Amino acid sequence: MNIHSRTQTKTSRERRFPMAELARDTLREMQLRMLRIRAFDERASKMVKRGHIPGTVHTSIGQEAQVVGATMALGAGDYMSGNHRSHGHPIGKGSPLGPLMAELVGKATGVCKGKGGSLHLADFAVGSLGESGIVGSSIPIANGAALSSKVLNNGKVALAFFGDGAANQGVLYESMNMAGVWDLPMIFLCENNQYALSTPAHTVTSGIISERAAGFGMPGIRVEEGQDVLAVYDAVSEAVARARAGDGPTLVEVMTYRYNEHSEGLRLGTDYRNADEREAWLKKDPIMLFRHYLASQGFSDDELDGLQATALAEVDAAVAFSDASPYPDLSVAFDDLYTDKESAA
């Protein structure tokens, strides 16, 4: 490990993966996945308000570029851990929508059999090791997956999604230190949507999050253009390449914004935010921005409208799948605690 070459913190950067080099299929898939997340979370928001989804949901609406740019930079076999705002992460990694929606509703066909719900989606089939309702708590889980990859030498990398709120949890720094000293194939991805519920990040966060990487001898990258899916994809791809080459972890901070309230259905409001601020971010909407870009690259309006229609149809089908699914039988509440049922009291 050459510490001296790794202490530079970047706050602005140039694209290393020019858009033209990406296959059209990849570009199309990026937009489709962002549209899926938008459509899925808009539907979930409606459903929770109508009582069709129990409890609450935390939507990623407005943060789709950051989610898809990061998840598509990972390989199919790579790992990730999420947080409380994590419907988008498995969708971005390629999970089918039906079992995710069924999980939100609490159906037996849910991806976690109805045991987890919105706050605990996990789809191990796509490397999603689970969300955590405890802020910062899932960061070391991804770190452990990176440790597995290192010990087993299987070439996989791991990424932990966490917010600006979790950036002030001590376990992040315990994990960054361990990843640094062990050169783990790890990406710490801070989704800085600038509010920890109602608290502006800058009022509780000393300095710049990405610059904290320097203290651990690892590169820190801040993606100021976090609503640009390609900017995120580029930064995370660089971190993934570094991890896969055995050169250790990276901290990536992506600047983004959630459009909706912290938690749908709880009616916590958004009065703590300036209305002008939201309007300004809406003008940088990631899906709109990327649509303009794709149009400039020769994608037709029909094709782009078609992606939108596809995403909406997939969400309709996911809801239909959930609707047609049974609720779990009472008895299964006592399954899955241990590998053997006998050990449960």
Next chain:
Amino acid sequence: MTVMSYLGAIGAAQREAMDADERVIIIGEDVEANVYGTTGGGKSRSDKGDFLQRYGKNRIRNTPISEEGIVGAAAGAAMTGLRPIVDLSYSSFLYMAMDQFVNQVAKNRYMFGGQASMPVVFRSAMFYGLNTGAHHSDRPYPMFMNVPGLKIIAPATPADAKGLLRSAVDSDDPILSFEACLLWSAKEDVDENEFWVPLGVARTARVGTDVTVVAISSSVPEAVAAAEELAKEGVSVEVIDPRTLVPLDRDAILRSVAKTGRLVVAEPAHRTCGAAAEISALVAEEIFDSLKAPIIRVTAPDMQIPFSPSLEKQMYPTKATIAAAIRRVVDLPALQPVTAAV
């Protein structure tokens, strides 16, 4: 068979597990230097079997002092193909990682509908009775018994330390092993070949007919000593060591108490909501009619552990306090049968 100490038996089990499965790794503070004696082969680093030399840095990993990060990383590693043994040294340090134990290690398999397997063992030593003061003397296993999803072992003999640890490493569920330092130097003949003590099966340390003493961890040898003393007075005492606290061998406890009709429970943890409380409640709920006397718990008081040896020595069950409890349950008049009308 060969004579092994409790600590040596743990080391032997770790070596067997490392040899048997390349996915087993050991991570923790000071494991490279074999400070506590469970990752070495002999008296010196250069002696045969030193773990670092034998297995290398990839599988023997010294950690920073970062319990939360260590426990979480071990959980994540277990969910993705490794079978870590985590050496957390002192049991009091587990509190630093409470979120990871409770919210990740214990819940992930359940929350994710069985997708996660959590084959990880967290070893820690309870340093009570050794004048280390309140921050090193905890016996916190009852707190973790209150967390569904964890399995808990508390071996009291070298043979059980070896056999239970092998079963723990082979288990696909997360296991916390609470090892009493007071037992570290205990020695007995142990099979040097591989063997496994199944989880959830109690051991009858001594057979008797008048009183059952269920004893945990370092209270086991104290209970056996008390039983031997009472035998001279004609009282036949059966000593049951659950060995595994989760899952608890309820049948073995109930069978014994149904036979003797009297129960004393001895453990070094605090009184309130301890393992002794749980075992007492189990017996009272299930076989109340078999009881000839009230159940007596012999535990540490609900008090922090003082440093001064003259103060600390009275805190944990001893042969004398257990014997006194046995005398009480034998001398007390039998309870009248109680009906459901109470």
